[in-house]
Amino acid sequence: MSEVNPRVADYPIDRQFLERWSPRAFTGEPVPENELRTMFEAARWAPSSSNLQPWRFLYARQGTPHFEKFLALLVDGNKVWAKNAGALVVLISKTTQPVSGTDKVAPSRTHSFDTGTAWGYLALEAMRLGWAAHAMAGFHVERTIVDLGIPEDYRPEAAIAIGRRDDKSILPEYLQAREEPNSRRPQRDFVSEGGFPPPDRRPEQF
Numbered sequence: 001m002s003e004v005n006p007r008v009a010d011y012p013i014d015r016q017f018l019e020r021w022s023p024r025a026f027t028g029e030p031v032p033e034n035e036l037r038t039m040f041e042a043a044r045w046a047p048s049s050s051n052l053q054p055w056r057f058l059y060a061r062q063g064t065p066h067f068e069k070f071l072a073l074l075v076d077g078n079k080v081w082a083k084n085a086g087a088l089v090v091l092i093s094k095t096t097q098p099v100s101g102t103d104k105v106a107p108s109r110t111h112s113f114d115t116g117t118a119w120g121y122l123a124l125e126a127m128r129l130g131w132a133a134h135a136m137a138g139f140h141v142e143r144t145i146v147d148l149g150i151p152e153d154y155r156p157e158a159a160i161a162i163g164r165r166d167d168k169s170i171l172p173e174y175l176q177a178r179e180e181p182n183s184r185r186p187q188r189d190f191v192s193e194g195g196f197p198p199p200d201r202r203p204e205q206f
């Protein structure tokens with residue numbers, strides 16, 4: 001798809017951060033196994049607390065018997081477009097970690113944080129390879145746990161559709177209007193030197 005990306009950074013950053021976005025119009029072309037592996041490899045090198053690497057990626061490629069099972073986990077509003085993904089991924093994280101010097105485990109405080117970083121790396125690598133990755137919170141968590149056989153000390157974090165972009169005309173009209181890179185709030189709404197901004201100097205959105 002060639003189009004003008006309207007995103008503008010307020011400070012100089014690498015183009016990849018502006019060029020990654022979450023489209024919904026996909027061609028249905030299956031993602032080749034080796035390219036998926038390259039995306040998971042980027043995720044593999046994410047930092048994590050104590051290098052525990054709590055992320056686990058479960059996946060299904062378009063055209064395999066697994067794909068329909070993964071698609072069925074999504075809410076209808078996501079199924080309508082994600083059915084044309086080249087692969088679907090369910091990203092889960094391990095919620096416990098070993099207590100050093102013992103055979104016990106304790107709750108992890110960072111499993112979701114670490115796993116979010118891994119998702120970000122995957123998304124950037126997918127884009128570099130010419131694919132788009134679109135995260136989804138809209139999936140049935142309990143059904144996902146049962147249907148994918150996820151043990152109790154793992155938390156489903158997100159589903160991810162990965163696909164080759166198609167023209168937005170393939171989408172229902174209400175989604176066509178949203179099929180473009182969106183923008184972001186300015187830094188004053190989420191960055192503060194020295195501590196949380198006091199009420200009299202706090203931007204409304206902080």
Ligand SMILES: Cc1cc2nc3c(=O)[nH]c(=O)nc-3n(C[C@H](O)[C@H](O)[C@H](O)COP(=O)(O)O)c2cc1C
Pocket residue numbers: 020021022023078134135136137138139158181182
């Ligand atoms: C954890 C997470 C959950 C999301 N859930 C959905 C979803 O269920 N359906 C959807 O269409 N988009 C979903 N999105 C996409 C966001 O709406 C999108 O990332 C956000 O608007 C920023 O746009 P961009 O990714 O194009 O930069 C999700 C994104 C994230 C990171």
